[in-house]
């Protein structure tokens with residue numbers, strides 16, 4: 001009983017009371033979860049879907065903004081450098097993208113988004129304080145080392161976001177911090193967090209800052225170690241983190257390999273492989289759970305292809321009416337045979353009876 | 366008005382034998398139906414159309430669907446969210462009010478709010494969400510794979526008999542088990558059996574107990590006996606039903622009255638309130654749903670008519686086999702837009718709020734191609750349905766009528 005007076009057990013017992021209350025309420029609300037009723041008054045209440053409410057939107061550069069939110073109670077605090085999937089509704093359809101969390105560990109999560117496409121532009125231009133966003137728990141191994149070590153951060157463009165979280169977490173709190181940040185951007189106006197970084201560097205000797213404006217100075221070359229030797233002479237003895245465009249990541253990775261230090265470099269990639277549209281359609285279908293592969297043309301329904309290959313697939317009407325056949329698309333692109341539209345959203349449930357492959361496809365069945 | 370009667374007259378008189386249970390619908394056709402060709406037999410009401418016309422009709426209906434798909438967006442999403450909000454508020458408000466139903470106004474208000482809440486949950490939200498009409502939003506709370514309704518029949522079992530069997534084989538005698546739900550005779554094409562004498566009484570009993578009737582129907586008892594459904598599958602469905610039934614009964618008939626008794630001595634009244642709310646929803650859903658396919662003029666089909674069916678023929682079957690209800694916007698919402706049964710059957714996965722704007726276009730096509738567009742106000746359609754159910758308690762031809770027919774021949 002005495003422990004209840006100390007911080008942690010109180011929250012635990014609060015959680016216990018809360019879940020017991022929800023269970024008791026569900027006797028009166030079944031089959032609908034009580035959260036669906038609580039949502040009438042609390043927009044963050046949800047049993048299936050973690051939500052957050054936007055608490056601030058701060059423009060960073062002409063094309064980017066930082067969005068901070070207060071997450072619902074099931075959110076797990078993030079580690080510096082991790083990312084989370086963020087969902088927003090555009091034209092009534094929920095769209096998910098991954099964003100690194102730029103806030104320091106322990107603070108409310110924030111993402112810094114650069115407008116380059118459909119979802120990012122929507123987030124930067126249309127998000128308002130009070131909006132609800134959908135969230136998935138933070139994840140990723142692009143995190144600070146367990147013990148104190150000298151660090152080198154190589155970033156470019158929006159690739160600075162996870163590193164910003166690390167710097168905000170480490171530099172003001174640790175006297176023994178030793179961080180070199182080499183950040184590339186087109187020019188001063190396109191560069192994220194410039195003022196804050198300069199203040200931090202002025203205040204804390206543990207942060208050494210190098211800004212590289214590529215319009216004037218050109219890109220850093222990783223073809224040999226020349227550029228790095230100049231920018232950070234002791235780079236070989238530092239634990240290194242790199243985040244930026246694919247070419248930069250690949251080149252840095254190759255350099256560290258050649259130097260014989262591949263284990264000291266941690267890479268974070270923002271680009272996921274795109275599923276290109278194959279003209280005429282067709283392609284290889286991989287049925288992941290059944291471990292089967294078949295080659296099909298662009299007009300054979302996935303359901304038929306699967307059944308012919310001996311895959312056990314759910315089906316009902318077989319003509320697009322009943323949705324018994326819904327199967328998660330793990331990756332790839334499919335074509336709806338009725339409308340001709342193609343879809344490539346990972347995890348989307350597709351009707352296999354009226355969809356065909358439009359390129360290589362991986363299905364969860 | 367109906368041609369069904371003439372059709373049966375031409376057929377040999379149905380024998381008194383009980384027909385074998387309907388086997389599960391199984392066919393190899395997969396994917397989009399062909400646009401060209403013709404079925405072995407076209408229904409009489411569409412026999413005047415050429416293959417070319419049927420194909421054009423199919424294209425025109427596809428175009429209507431595509432037009433809605435192109436516009437579907439934020440406004441539709443806002444509509445269903447608003448509906449859900451209203452529904453949840455009515456449910457929670459109704460239940461809370463019933464806790465004090467010792468006071469008469471609280472009893473009336475609580476029962477009414479709960480009944481309307483249940484109707485919205487089951488019809489405008491549940492039925493349509495479970496059809497996948499809102500799956501495009503990718504909201505896991507409004508999705509055909511997750512939604513569960515305040516109705517004793519588990520959603521997953523219902524999706525099988527309704528979406529998969531009924532919507533695919535609409536009104537095909539021998540394939541669509543919704544034609545009479547195994548317990549009623551609703552078409553002259555169904556052979557008469559002695560038990561059909563009870564037709565009106567069975568229907569009278571089914572109306573207030575509709576949710577239990579549907580739950581039992583979804584278990585497909587007869588399929589197990591006939592060997593078409595495995596014992597394991599049946600057991601699984603039965604367990605799901607038991608679990609759902611227990612929680613539903615606990616909620617409506619035990620927990621709420623108990624809470625009412627404790628709070629304000631309203632136990633008995635609260636129980637009457639929840640019983641009435643369920644009964645009101647049951648009678649309403651039963652009436653609306655029976656008006657969807659059973660009023661006079663709604664056609665039934667033979668298996669020959671779906672053999673070789675094209676996309677256009679499929680649409681024709683959906684239109685001829687369904688009947689609409691006319692009324693105000695609120696009325697349409699309260700029927701879950703099943704008042705637009707014809708449009709719903711042509712486009713089962715278009716969002717229900719769109720049927721109202723699609724209906725005049727579908728009706729115009731029916732006029733253009735000389736097809737019957739069966740619609741009328743609820744009292745008229747309901748009377749027609751009940752009359753038919755009473756009439757079909759007796760065989761199509763009574764012995765003395767048969768004698769007279771033979772004499773004139």
Ligand SMILES: Cc1cc2nc3c(=O)[nH]c(=O)nc-3n(C[C@H](O)[C@H](O)[C@H](O)COP(=O)(O)OP(=O)(O)OC[C@H]3O[C@@H](n4cnc5c(N)ncnc54)[C@H](O)[C@@H]3O)c2cc1C
Pocket residue numbers: 083097098099100101111112113114115116117118119120121158161162269270271272274
């Ligand atoms: C782990 C992880 C962390 C991420 N963190 C951030 C972050 O902190 N801030 C941020 O702004 N974004 C981040 N992203 C990228 C983000 O998830 C989206 O890919 C990005 O916002 C584009 O989405 P969109 O819908 O706007 O573009 P889409 O409409 O999907 O794409 C539009 C076009 O942009 C191109 N494109 C897509 N991504 C990129 C890219 N990264 N660089 C260049 N071109 C691209 C595509 O090829 C496409 O042609 C991260 C991604 C991952 C996987």
Ligand code: FES
Pocket residue numbers: 314315316317318319320321322323324325326351352353354
């Ligand atoms: S099997 Fe019915 S929609 Fe695919």
